[in-house]
Amino acid sequence: MVTKPLTARELGQLTAGLRRLTRNLWWSWDQEAQEIFHDLSPRGWQNLYHNAVAILAELSDYELRMRLQEPGLAERVRRVLQNFDAYLADTDTWGNRHAASLKKNPVAYFSAEFSFHETLPIAAGGLGVLAGDHAKASSDLDLPFIGVSLFYREGYFQQLINHENWQTESYTRLDPENLPIEPVLDESGKPIVCTVRIAASTVLFQAWRVNVGRVPVYLLDANRPENEAHIRDLTLRVYGGDHATRIMQEVLLGVGGVRLLRTLGIKPSTFHMNEGHAAFLTLELIREKMAAGDTFQKAGAATRQQCIFTTHTPVEAGHDRFPSDLMNYVGMKFHQHLRLTPDQLMDLGRVRPGDTSELFCMTVLALKYSRAANGVSDLHGQVSRTMWMELFGKTDPDDVPIGHITNGIHLAGWMKGVVRRTWKQKFHEVYPDKPESAWLKELNTSEFWLKMADPLTISDEELWSLRYRLRRELIEFTRRRLLLQGQRFSQGDFITFDAFLNPDALTIGFARRFATYKRAPLIFDQFENVVALVRDLKRPIQFLFSGKAHPRDDAGKVFIQKIIHLSNYSDLKGHVVFIENYDIHVARQMVGGCDIWLNNPRRPLEASGTSGMKTIPHGGLNLSILDGWWREAYDGSNGFAIGDDSHAADLEEQDRQDSENLYHMLTTEVIPEFFERDADGIPRGWLKRIRRAWVTMAAQFSTDRMVREYTDKYYKQTD
Numbered sequence: 260m261v262t263k264p265l266t267a268r269e270l271g272q273l274t275a276g277l278r279r280l281t282r283n284l285w286w287s288w289d290q291e292a293q294e295i296f297h298d299l300s301p302r303g304w305q306n307l308y309h310n311a312v313a314i315l316a317e318l319s320d321y322e323l324r325m326r327l328q329e330p331g332l333a334e335r336v337r338r339v340l341q342n343f344d345a346y347l348a349d350t351d352t353w354g355n356r357h358a359a360s361l362k363k364n365p366v367a368y369f370s371a372e373f374s375f376h377e378t379l380p381i382a383a384g385g386l387g388v389l390a391g392d393h394a395k396a397s398s399d400l401d402l403p404f405i406g407v408s409l410f411y412r413e414g415y416f417q418q419l420i421n422h423e424n425w426q427t428e429s430y431t432r433l434d435p436e437n438l439p440i441e442p443v444l445d446e447s448g449k450p451i452v453c454t455v456r457i458a459a460s461t462v463l464f465q466a467w468r469v470n471v472g473r474v475p476v477y478l479l480d481a482n483r484p485e486n487e488a489h490i491r492d493l494t495l496r497v498y499g500g501d502h503a504t505r506i507m508q509e510v511l512l513g514v515g516g517v518r519l520l521r522t523l524g525i526k527p528s529t530f531h532m533n534e535g536h537a538a539f540l541t542l543e544l545i546r547e548k549m550a551a552g553d554t555f556q557k558a559g560a561a562t563r564q565q566c567i568f569t570t571h572t573p574v575e576a577g578h579d580r581f582p583s584d585l586m587n588y589v590g591m592k593f594h595q596h597l598r599l600t601p602d603q604l605m606d607l608g609r610v611r612p613g614d615t616s617e618l619f620c621m622t623v624l625a626l627k628y629s630r631a632a633n634g635v636s637d638l639h640g641q642v643s644r645t646m647w648m649e650l651f652g653k654t655d656p657d658d659v660p661i662g663h664i665t666n667g668i669h670l671a672g673w674m675k676g677v678v679r680r681t682w683k684q685k686f687h688e689v690y691p692d693k694p695e696s697a698w699l700k701e702l703n704t705s706e707f708w709l710k711m712a713d714p715l716t717i718s719d720e721e722l723w724s725l726r727y728r729l730r731r732e733l734i735e736f737t738r739r740r741l742l743l744q745g746q747r748f749s750q751g752d753f754i755t756f757d758a759f760l761n762p763d764a765l766t767i768g769f770a771r772r773f774a775t776y777k778r779a780p781l782i783f784d785q786f787e788n789v790v791a792l793v794r795d796l797k798r799p800i801q802f803l804f805s806g807k808a809h810p811r812d813d814a815g816k817v818f819i820q821k822i823i824h825l826s827n828y829s830d831l832k833g834h835v836v837f838i839e840n841y842d843i844h845v846a847r848q849m850v851g852g853c854d855i856w857l858n859n860p861r862r863p864l865e866a867s868g869t870s871g872m873k874t875i876p877h878g879g880l881n882l883s884i885l886d887g888w889w890r891e892a893y894d895g896s897n898g899f900a901i902g903d904d905s906h907a908a909d910l911e912e913q914d915r916q917d918s919e920n921l922y923h924m925l926t927t928e929v930i931p932e933f934f935e936r937d938a939d940g941i942p943r944g945w946l947k948r949i950r951r952a953w954v955t956m957a958a959q960f961s962t963d964r965m966v967r968e969y970t971d972k973y974y975k976q977t978d
């Protein structure tokens with residue numbers, strides 16, 4: 260076929276279109292768009308860590324025009340740009356049907372961290388991933404939604420493990436020019452600058468916009484030349500610095516965030532605080548009303564109607580608490596503006612007003628000024644109600660007004676390429692008459708997964724070979740990573756990891772923050788038993804670990820050290836590995852390739868957990884304590900449970916029981932079922948379980964379901 264050469268005009272449109280596309284993260288959950296960036300520069304794709312902005316920046320306009328003359332490429336770009344524009348312009352949306360009332364007054368969602376893509380590392384873990392997925396699903400649903408967070412120019416740390424197997428942290432400066440963000444400018448093209456008073460300083464800040472499909476997320480940035488050095492560093496690192504930095508960051512997020520929205524002329528109907536970090540926004544909303552003449556009482560009551568709050572942690576230390584001297588120092592003007600005494604201000608964050616021994620708790624402030632509050636799973640809702648009984652003056656937890664909405668994941672965003680391609684192709688086969696764009700919506704329905712789970716849609720043979728391929732891809736990825744890790748210590752010796760890991764082995768993954776309650780090394784409490792399992796060459800199994808400990812969490816670092824130490828033990832070498840520098844890219848590889856996703860938190864401290872949900876569309880299975888989401892999801896046939904719906908009160912006893920139960924499940928159910936093969940070498944029972952997992956969980960534990968639930972329950976006001 261002879262194609263007409265492109266006109267200069269067409270070329271100009273396509274190159275401009277591509278550059279526009281790099282500045283909207285929609286591309287990161289569209290397979291064809293991703294493939295274009297990959298194909299434009301396969302080397303850049305790898306070396307620049309999938310950074311589409313940087314990849315295009317490395318291609319001159321001339322080169323890009325030449326590339327677009329390659330057969331087929333221009334046509335692909337045109338199609339992707341059409342799909343992108345159609346996505347943005349679509350009006351046949353859930354949001355239009357169910358949340359049109361929010362169009363004028365959207366939901367503003369404040370979160371100290373957001374995680375969208377590996378090139379924008381401004382999050383520490385699950386909370387940020389959840390916020391990012393909330394934004395993506397809001398975009399897909401067309402919910403009027405605006406995110407607010409901070410732009411940390413050194414982001415979260417890169418993890419390097421040293422000679423003593425000890426985690427060290429290094430930071431790299433992010434270059435806004437090369438990130439999928441845009442400065443927020445005024446009409447004359449200059450950055451919009453707002454101010455917020457923090458301690459003795461008037462802090463100037465600007466903002467960056469991340470385009471997440473239809474949804475804007477604004478990142479506040481104190482790095483302005485007018486600010487003193489220590490103020491400029493306020494937004495240096497995610498949860499960086501000490502208590503003082505923390506509270507100052509939170510003032511910037513809460514108070515500054517409201518100011519920015521006002522400057523942009525945005526009038527949210529609901530302010531959603533994702534965790535207590537953002538709770539100072541309530542004080543700014545009260546201040547606004549008092550400046551217009553309201554009393555504190557009246558302003559407080561009206562503010563309460565504007566806010567909702569999601570709490571994420573049943574761990575006491577997870578709730579920010581500040582002493583009065585810090586509150587007085589940082590919030591110098593707060594009490595004056597609110598016409599309160601410093602002690603009355605402190606009382607807003609106290610369970611027992613007047614008790615001067617009590618610190619100022621951000622969660623308490625958020626709960627006091629929210630019309631609705633929720634935990635993130637059924638069990639976490641219960642735990643939270645018990646935890647805050649006193650605050651609400653109740654003696655029965657059931658009377659505490661905290662509900663729950665279980666977390667989810669953004670399915671399209673979490674799938675590995677091969678899986679996204681598979682489901683998309685199956686979608687076209689099953690629904691030949693539905694338009695291409697319908698896929699993104701159908702993907703979140705249980706009907707879709709019911710169809711996908713039908714062996715007529717995907718046969719056992721096809722499914723098992725997909726699993727094999729995913730496991731292989733993970734192993735190749737891991738070996739590459741191990742090579743990079745090993746090179747630092749090799750001192751010129753040639754190290755190879757080709758003999759590490761086995762693509763036929765039952766592959767068990769554990770990856771998340773190394774908070775100690777998550778008990779990463781729990782399985783090794785059964786050390787002798789694990790060694791015996793690994794030695795069984797007829798039924799090979801292997802373990803992959805990854806995760807970062809908070810820079811100041813030495814106990815978490817000891818866990819990392821222990822696992823790496825054990826992975827070098829001769830019997831385990833090559834069967835137990837630790838992948839450095841966990842992030843969402845590593846997460847995607849792992850949830851894609853692991854057969855078993857292991858989660859063994861100390862119940863009930865895992866409020867929800869989401870990483871296990873990410874494994875489901877890939878055909879992975881969960882093996883987990885019945886905590887958080889898994890307690891709701893597990894039905895006896897869609898994965899595996901460790902223990903039952905209870906836990907010992909004594910912590911040591913709990914650890915002992917859980918590690919025994921974990922080992923017991925592995926040896927009596929997981930391993931036998933995985934290796935029970937028929938004449939064709941296929942584990943039919945295992946595959947049946949995967950199909951059950953799709954039918955029972957894929958749609959249910961999506962942010963599509965979650966955001967619809969937030970909208971119906973909390974965002975839409977019925978008054």
Ligand SMILES: *Cc1c(COP(=O)(O)O)cnc(C)c1O
Nearest residue numbers: 384385771842843846868869870
């Ligand atoms: C999903 C995810 C998490 C959350 O994992 P949990 O098991 O819920 O703790 C943390 N970090 C990254 C990078 C993730 O992708």
